[in-house]
Amino acid sequence: MSISADHMRLRRLFFLLLGLSLILQLPGELAHATPLQTTSVSISMSNPTCVQALPTSGACSIRLGSLIASGSAPTFSRLEVLVNGKLRVYMGGFFESSAYLSDSMAPGGLTVACGRTNEGGLPNYGRSYLLTANAYMVDGASASDSMTIFCPAYNGQTDLPLIKK
16 A cells, blocks of 8 residues: 555656756746737729719718728728728727728718818819828738818809700
8 A cells, every 4th residue: 555655746746847847948048929910901992973962952972882801810990981080980890801891881971061163172173182092901011091171162052954945
């Protein structure tokens, strides 16, 4: 019986020392952490336009065309679309590597005021708007694309077509 008990103690001591040797490092050896992979993201905005929503109103609609954001890893965080610095579209990602936003995904577009003639600084057009798209990865990598959009002018009156017989 004593041989078996001594054998068990020796066995436990052996495994304890083995476990400690795996946990502890010998002097002079440094643990090297795996360097974090940095990600990158790119974004491209194509053909945004501004059109008058209704001929009898001063409301215009910014149509996005298409917006594509692509990351280098499946850690895409979010896509934001801002008009003059105000958040208008937010799209979150979950284990995604890209995002796509088309005009059909924002029915009716983003409603803005058309503005009076030359209000945006361009003759024969109304207000101008800065359309900005931002894409973000989880680790903080980001990309941005922006364009200035000019809307048609609205003079406050509705013109009826001239019909001749």
